[in-house]
Amino acid sequence: MNYLAIDxxxxxxxxxxxxxxEILGDFNVNQSKTHSESLVPMIENLLDLLGMTVADIDKFIIAEGPGSFTGLRIGMTIAKTLAQVEEKDLITISTLKAMAAGSTSVRAKLPLIxxxxxxxxxxxxxxxLEEIIPANLYEIDDLANIVNEKGLEIxxxxxxxxxxxxxxxxxxxxxxxINNCIGRNLIRLAQEEKLQSKPLYEISPNYLRKSQAEREFEKK
Structure with missing residues (x-):
């Protein structure tokens, strides 16, 4: 089984x-280019270096968010397109959970975006990796109060x-x-938790809040 994960x-x-x-290859780039410019070339180059094509991938995995609205839309669109064209499964995983999965500490894990x-x-x-405090959008002081009340080492x-x-x-x-670059964690979670794909039409980014355009529209 071959997997390709995108974040x-x-x-x-x-x-x-x-x-x-095993992990066969891993590309992580923090750059000024947008994901729309860099992501597809990264996929093509990595597969080429491995002597593979997209047709060799059995399951695609995407970090569903939360995070950058634009980034999530781009990644999700490309992942869904690849899965649809190749008629393969697409698995979605929380970005926050994938961040937490990189830690081997016995402390409670607090990923922040x-x-x-x-x-x-x-x-x-x-x-x-069970939730103690649910994934959500928080004011930092409110979150700190909630976390500190738990009295846990984090x-x-x-x-x-x-x-x-x-x-x-x-x-x-x-x-x-372990603070970013979560592709390996996405692979791990997809394998260990035996996560199942959903129909592509049911898959969308998990923004955890409405976009600015939606908020402005509601004000009107």
Whole structure:
């Protein structure tokens, strides 16, 4: 079984290819280009280096969000197109859960994604990746109060660790190697949890909030 995982939840474009035994290849690029410019060439180049084609992929995996609205739309559109053309399964996995899956700490895991201003997308997971605090959009101070009330030792995961580490009691910052680039974690979760594909028409990004255009429309 061959897998191809995609993540475009943040500024980093990630493409990972694996089989049932090992990671075969992994591209992660944080760049000024948009995902629409970089993602397809990354997929093509990685598969070419591995001597594979898209037809060799048995299952596609996509990080469904939360994260960048534009990035999620681009990644999801490309993943759905590949799955539809090749008539293969597409598996969706929470970006936050995939971030948490990179940690081997016994601490509770707190992945954070920037939602601009003082807001973050976040969830709190135990060592078995079960939710302690549900994935949602939070004001950082509100989230800190909720987490601190739990009295748990936590590991902060993501690129906001330095910015917000003083908000959380009993917090440790995750090492740099697990703060982003989650393609390998997507592969792991798809394999270990034996996740099933949904019909493509049912699959869409999980934004966890309405877009600015939707919010403006509702005001009118």
């Amino acid at each position: 475009t939840s943040t500024m980093i474009s990630t493409v990972t290819v694996a089989d049932d035994r 920037d939602a601009r201003a003082t807001r973050v997308y976040a969830a709190l997971y135990d060592e078995n 590991e902060m995961i993501g690129l906001l660790n330095d910015k917000y580490s003083d908000k959380f009691e009993r917090a440790k910052k995750a090492p740099i190697n």
